[in-house]
Amino acid sequence: MTHAKTTYQFEDLLDKHQLKKTAPRLRVLSMMYSKNTATSQPDLESVMHDIDRVTLYRILNVFEEKGIIHKVFDLNGTANYAICHSNCGAHKHHDEHVHFNCTNCKNVYCLNELTLPALNLPGGFKAEGFTLYASGLCSKCSKKAN
Template sequence: MAHPQEDTLIAKQITPTAMRLLVLDVLQQHPAALSLADVEQLLGHADRITVHRTLKTFTDKGLVHRIEDGSGAVKFALCEPGCTPEQHQDLHVHFFCTRCRETSCLPTVAVPTIPLPGAFQVQETSLVMKGLCERCAVAS
């Protein structure tokens, strides 16, 4: 009987390996988006290049999406079910907490469509809001 994480990888046409299963587990266990350094730290003794390649494969296959939140480190979060290698469907707001420095996906808050003039063609849209997350706002 296959492991649910193996099924997740196979569904995205990703060959399950020990490292890929470990990285997927880390991403599933943490609701906030994680940087490469975060994943490395949570795994303990993991080869940085292998973790980087795993995250790139996950991104290329539509399993995770990249978030550039202005913190200086690209972060990764699990995709919505409809993402494919050709088209990520993660058109939701990301929220960066200026206190705890965590980045959260807000899948119920859609990125608005912004009409552009002339022949401009949008290929990617990203919206990062910054402030205090729920946890930090309550602690203030």
């Protein structure tokens, strides 16, 4: 599931999207790939306190545009960012998966393995994208609860 990525692979990823291989970008990539949960901008800031707030903001924006990451809002409405594992491209995200927000540890998990069941909308509504949000206890926190 979690592939250990090397710096070279991150550089290739940036190359592929015609982005310059800068230190801040490589650090953001390696941090996000090392986690199986989405990361909020506040979290990123506190870990990489030497990188400017605005730089992070712009890195996240350009990564999202290029389809490297996708944005997901947690229960409090704060933006979290996660690596796009499936076939995402610029302006064409396929993040039609399930997001799980743990009410205890506040982590946001992207459950990529799950596919969304079909759904028929009322007349006239033409859906393009779906995201299912589930909230509750994640596997770690439900273990602790015993």
